[in-house]
Amino acid sequence: MVSRLKLKPKPGQRAANSHTGTNKVVWHPSGTHVIGIYGQIFKWSPIDDTYDEVKGETGVIPHEIQCSPNGLVFITSDVEGTIKIYDVGRMNVIYKLTSEDTINRICFNPDSLRFYDLRGSYCNVWEPECLLRLADTISERFNGTDSINESLWSDTEGMRSTSISFPISESHADSRPKITAVAAGRNPDQPLAYANSAGIIELFDPTDNSRHTITKTLFGITVEFLAWSRSHDRLAYCLLNGAVVVKTISRTAGQRQISAETLYSEKKPAVERGRVQQLLFDSTGTLLFIYGTKSSQVLKLPDGHATAVLEMPGRESARWKQHPSRPDALIRIDLNVISVFTWQLQKERSIPLDAAPGSKESPIVESLLQSYHPRMLLLRTMTLELNRPRYSFSIVPTTNIYNGEPNEHPVSIKPISLPKTIAEAASYPLGILSDGRMVFLDSSLWVCTAQVADASDTITRHFFLPHDWVTTSGIMLSQLLHDGTILCPCKGEVAIIQNDAVSEW
Template identity: 30%
Template sequence: MPVAHSGFGTFSNPVELICWDPNSGHVLGVYNDGNLFKWHPFNDKATVVVPADATALKCSPSGLFVVTSDDSGTLKIWTLENLSLVYQLSYASTVNDLAISPDGKRVYDLRGAYCNIWEPNLLIRLAEPDDRGSEMSSTSSGSTHISNVSESISEMHEPVEALAIGRKTSMYCTGHRNGALQIFESSGKMIQYQGSTSLAIDHVAWSDEENYLAVADVETRVCVKRVNETLSPLTTVFEERLGKSVQQLLFNKTETLLLATTEHTINVWTVEETPVLTAKSFANEPYQWINHPFNEALVVAIGPEDIRVLVLVSSEKLTTSAATTRLPGTHVKRILVSGDGSRIFLYLSQAWHNSTQTNRLLLINTADLDVSGLGHAKSITALALPENIQNHIDRPLGFIRPSSVRNGRESSLGDDQLTFLSTNGWLCTFSLDVAGNNASFKRYFFLPQDWLNGESLELAQVTPVGTLFCPKDGEVGLIRNGFRNEWLGGTQSI
């Protein structure tokens, strides 16, 4: 309930925040106890004070309302006339700063690295001249209006730290910062949930047939879970601790072995209730691993100095290329394999002494990974994409085939096209069979600006049928059929 205080410029508590309404000449402020007050320097008959627990404050340009936030992240809208609370929105994240749009329809808040935009219906109505009187008239009776406060709750989800998409059905799994694990059908319907463990999940990986799921958390624990067709709760097959942060998890194609790597070790277990550590070796360089596209007994390790082809069960080195990616300071960020397995796409970053970073995009023909000569090194030629194409690519997302996109299922017909996010936020495709002066890419759709943050895009992927999976605000956004229709005039010749 508002409380009246008299006395020119007399305040019972120190003032922490202040703003001025030029329309009425009132000064709005917040005491150090969080109470909100209104005061006029030339008409000091009364100062109105209300409990608000406010930590941030902004006056609307129209002079109709004032917005505050508190330590719990709740936004509150008050009438400026008598400081009656008319709206509040709960969102569990601390507000660093507030702003109000010039037309008074939107409230902006800064929380961490993100700016949120809120557009309550109340403010839209207040912005209409015919509605201002009726909307605010009920507040003139004082505190009785507080019982009619409009309230909204916006749920904040724990950020997605890991995302794995099943190869067979596009069923997908998310691992979260609070340790929660969620499994969804390709439609986005949640079918499994394992609650918080307070240990952030760093990595998740599906086996090819989606019968097993591997999970690694910040406590260096690796856990393999069996996924049942009946969608009953996940059962744990085995758990192991590596003692060092896990960098990658990979099942072999037959789902009988699991590879888990740390910065300097390579570990291979059998997938069974009593796992056998079949191989453990040490690596001086960080590698990214994939299954060999054509030989289920082999894996391919790609690092900054060389490419290695190994028998997974024994980690026996078969062949090494020492010339392909010999770029000191290079980090392999992502590996993509074309739909027919004939080409391997490398997304590399290279750090320089001046703290800048350059991304490089290279192609390797799988046929060049010849394993006939055991233990013999050979040189492999890595092909760079046309320079102007590289300049347009912010990050690669996956391979699609036009026939797969049209039919909604994987097809062996047609050429593979690389999907990528362009530097200006468009989703594009580039045909690997066209190069040189004829190189061009096609634009299809662009992502909203609030989707274009590095944290979300690091995990974003496009499946062979053209569905984009992109984490945002603790959930995964799905965009289907986006590659069916090219944006008019979208072909960019370079």
């Protein structure tokens, strides 16, 4: 062993290895220093045991770090999509880029003038001005030298002397706050509600292309879920802290302005509910179903009295929907069983579902996607592999669910078996149209359709979405309307995608 770095806790702090984050170390190109992440971003020389760290850093600990080939700067990225470039000599930030999507990998190009980030299925190339100015300054300083890098690090004792002082510059890949929830109707002429990470809920009225701010939450608390009543006159939402609010939405005189009045608001979240997973109105809009990880409730509006409570088993993960032909009933779906409940949360019957045979890991129902076909449900499932989500989907026939009578020995339901070409091509399913065609995005982000109500393996490609325009989080919130219109969050807004190809659907 040549040397060892042991970080000592400062007075009043816990030990340095008590943080929860990423441990990562990279060599500086000089070979005399290492730069790493260990609770703090640090620089250490195993030769002379000198140590320095970035001061005043707050927020999320980075999970990736790379040093530039010329050794002047290093770059970090975190799970929230923030990239920072630091001056190696001074250990301070000179550039910050914020975006809304998770970054998987980062690296510099050989001349240190650009950096790349990998997000999902696409790669971005960035050329910030600070790297260009840094290169110009170094070139002028070492004018006439055969090898800049060799001269730059020939004197490793004076690393700080190589640093160039620049003011920090910030850039935003997406300048608007990230969309966190979307609620739409069946048809494109119905109002669209969406919320962002700044706690702002807006409503877009497609009849006159007007946009209205419904509310801004106290302290900008993020909104996690939105739900419309069937008549689109009530909008429920859930805050990140678990509190549920219901607004009454109406037109003012002259029909030019939208009025939003608070109908019901929880002063503090119900701890016994656990984390809220879903909101759902009954057909009249007077009952609100709140699905929590610990228990579910049915609230009667406007007073918010709980008319029914259902305790949830451990590791509960399901999705609920209104029964299509019974206003007094709900349907609960997980990957083991589909059950019919009354709105008093009394179970009437259950049918076994064999949706994940032979799976090594237990998948969960992540969401219930739009299906306008009367005999099919589309489930998006999720499995954690190495602590990273992996998504898939299942199409479940509903004939025995909607029309069947209680049976002492119900036959297990199996998902519809799709041709291999369709199953492999559908990277991001969006929904099922009324004629039985599934709309999905393939790995190249082409919007495709394929008939899933029969054994056909034909895939029709309609148009594609630009890779630098769509994010994974945006796709997860995308919705399909009855006429084939696609709603896709993009750069802090919701794109309404209509195309000539839609009329062919």
